[in-house]
Amino acid sequence: MTTKLLEVNNLKQYFPIKGGVFGRTVNHVKAVDDVSFYVNEGETLSIVGESGCGKSTTGRAVLRLDEPTNGNIQFNGENLLDLNKKEMRKKRKDMQIIFQDPYASINPRQTVRQVLEEAMAIQDAVPKSERVDKMMELLDTVGLGSHQLDRFPHEFSGGQRQRVGIARALAVDPTFIICDESVSALDVSIQAQVLNLLKNLQQQYNLTYLFIAHDLGVVRHISDRVAVMYLGKIVEIGEKKEIFDNPKHPYTKSLLSAIPVPDPSHKQERIVLKGDVPSPIDPPSGCRFHTRCPFATDKCRDEKPELRKTETMTGTHEAACHYIEDIEAGRHKAAE
Amino acid sequence: MSNDADVLQIQDLQTSFFVDDGEVKAVDGVSLDIPKGKTVGIVGESGSGKSITSMSVMRLIRNPGRIKGGSIHYNGEDLLQKTEKQMQKIRGNKISMIFQEPMTSLNPVYTIGQQISEVIQIHQGLSKKDALSKSVEMLELVGIPSPKDRVKQYPHELSGGMRQRVMIAIALACNPELLIADEPTTALDVTIQAQILDLINELRRSLGMSVILITHDLGVVAETCDYVAVMYAGKVVEYADVHTLFKEPKHPYTVGLMNSLPRHDMDQDELNVIEGNVPKPGEMPEGCRFAPRCPFASDICTNELPDLMETEDGNQVRCWIYSEKWDGDPEVNVKNDYQTARSQ
Ligand SMILES: Nc1ncnc2c1ncn2[C@@H]1O[C@H](COP(=O)(O)OP(=O)(O)OP(=O)(O)O)[C@@H](O)[C@H]1O
Ligand SMILES: Nc1ncnc2c1ncn2[C@@H]1O[C@H](COP(=O)(O)OP(=O)(O)O)[C@@H](O)[C@H]1O
Ligand code: SF4
Ligand code: SF4
Ligand SMILES: [Mg+2]
Ligand SMILES: [Mg+2]
DSSP: OOOEEEEEEEEEEEEEEEETTTTEEEEEEEEEEEEEEEEETTOEEEEEOSTTSSHHHHHHHHTTSSOOSEEEEEETTEEGGGSOHHHHHHHTTTEEEEOSOTTTSSOTTSOHHHHHHHHHHHHTOSOGGGHHHHHHHHHHHTTSOGGGTTOOGGGSOHHHHHHHHHHHHHTTOOSEEEEESTTTTSOHHHHHHHHHHHHHHHHHHTOEEEEEOSOHHHHHHHOSEEEEEETTEEEEEEEHHHHHHSOOSHHHHHHHHHSOOSOTTOOOOOOOOOSOOOOTTSOOSSSTTTTTOTTOOHHHHHSOOOOBOOTTOOTTOEEOOTTHHHHHTTSSOOOO | OOOTTEEEEEEEEEEEEEETTEEEEEEEEEEEEEETTOEEEEEOOTTSSHHHHHHHHTTOOOTTEEEEEEEEEETTEEGGGSOHHHHHHHBTTTEEEEOSOHHHHSOTTSOHHHHHHHHHHHHHOOOHHHHHHHHHHHHHHTTOSSHHHHTTSOGGGSOHHHHHHHHHHHHHTTOOSEEEEESTTTTSOHHHHHHHHHHHHHHHHHHTOEEEEEOSOHHHHHHHOSEEEEEETTEEEEEEEHHHHHHSOOSHHHHHHHHTOOOSSSOOSSOOOOOSOOOOGGGOOSSOTTGGGOTTOOHHHHHSOOOOEEOTTSOEEOOGGGSTTOOSOTTOOHHHHHHHHHHO
């Protein structure tokens, strides 16, 4: 039986842009614009997409680090947006986040002991008398070794610092962790160590992850399901295997084809996208991808495609494109 | 190793930083040849000395850093013997460089046109007007739409991908013989990265340049390079043509690096990590620098530093396994045995 631990519906996050002499709101950055997804207990859902597409904003809204403009966020059957500040703070015991930059997210003047002590104290998660034992255990769990308890962050390497971040998140026994580019800043050999650790911890503690990343190799490795975002919207979502081996949305296909493969004998057909990602302040009409999509027609400029499933898609796989079937059957071809 | 077909020959380059705690040997005896018209990749983890190697070629090392020794022959002449004045004629003209961070390398208070024109005026002695029209041409060459309008814009008005194109336009403005690109796409999204790499490839072919491409992305290397140098802790540990490097990697570090890479085009149960961390500058192991992390390390490895040795296929590797003095398992095959050796 799978249960949905987190369910997000119609999430919108608009940031006001102030302007003019009076500092009035003149426009909005539509960072996340009507996004729905769920994460099952014990699984990893990854959100991928280019920089600025709204991945981090989605994660922050789920934790209410920013107040969402609109939407519904159910966690463990409870609507998070109904909670007051105090209740929400309590909830964060179950919901933790690990950031990209292990340097910026840890106070440089605190030892590992102080960092962990503080995390436990805020949530009152562990009785005082048991805290030191718990800290030692945590350090062993994340592979730092309990002898490192009284060290400062600058005495650690990037990978070790990220382990401190993980230990801090685990200190309050969460059930759900958002990893926002948690391994992106690490070198490959260290990244592999941290990825393996995250995977082992998930099995050991039945953790649920919302994993935010732009590296699709990392995502394939860690995920059960994957959501692809473009300009504030989910354009394709489904089981990992479907997204990587049976992608349907032209954006997902071009994203996958753009990744260089570490094998010089591999010659891939690359779909090179023209231009840059448009601004989320004034996103393109209809399908937001139409300004870069090689298959775009007038219909794409006028009509918003909804997420839907076709006959050649399995599981929970859905994509938002008007021409999935026609492109597949070769009836609709890319423009030159 | 000298060869007429090389545009650049780096011999035993040593560059150090003299800081409070002592000497940081950022580049410690690097030798590397760059064949004419080819792309040579330099890969390695953060701090392995990739950038300092290329800054040394450009003679851009500043205090507390110093090039301590070695030679860098460019078309037969040692760049390390040149005066600063002579170097200024070479820099940006014969040898150009694109840096990791496009925003910090462009001057925010000048327009794109002014910045490209300046380089052209200095090196080619064109008039202001001619230099500006050449700038427009350059922007067109690197695929920036409506270049006539873009020359009037400031760096912050362009996207990251466009800024990197501008950097390439500046670097190519004087038809350099050698382009050094230090992580030219690391800060960019993959779809933009694909555009920039295609551009560099295309320009190399049409202009007949040589390219040194610094990256930590093995995928980028596989797709764009002819030859690859793998660096670890200030030294080249393997140098090979790209096909051999990926098919038959010889150095344990190269194999470890390839094994730790999560692939988007295949499933892997567990990533095969390299244990431990890169050694800190002040704590360099005496023998082979990879020994503390190497699953094959034997007695000789911890005592003596191996040289960069020529292998049967004409490539190079810095590892005792390939020498007569090897005192470990004589039958060892690094690529095939890496996993088993690791788990022991
Ligand atoms: N100004 C400096 N003062 C002291 N040490 C320095 C300085 N610049 C570089 N180093 C040291 O030199 C070594 C090599 O640095 P380098 O910048 O070449 O690494 P890199 O391989 O380019 O890494 P990255 O992948 O992070 O760009 C590192 O140990 C670094 O800390
Ligand atoms: N606090 C904020 N105020 C205004 N705009 C913001 C804010 N946070 C994010 N944005 C904008 O929202 C968009 C999505 O950002 P983000 O979610 O950080 O993207 P990413 O997918 O790279 O994580 C971007 O255009 C970004 O500039
Ligand atoms: S709806 Fe149109 S523009 Fe959007 S992805 Fe499909 S074909 Fe491209
Ligand atoms: S010399 Fe020894 S320690 Fe160094 S890479 Fe070779 S086997 Fe490993
Ligand atoms: Mg982000
Ligand atoms: Mg560098």
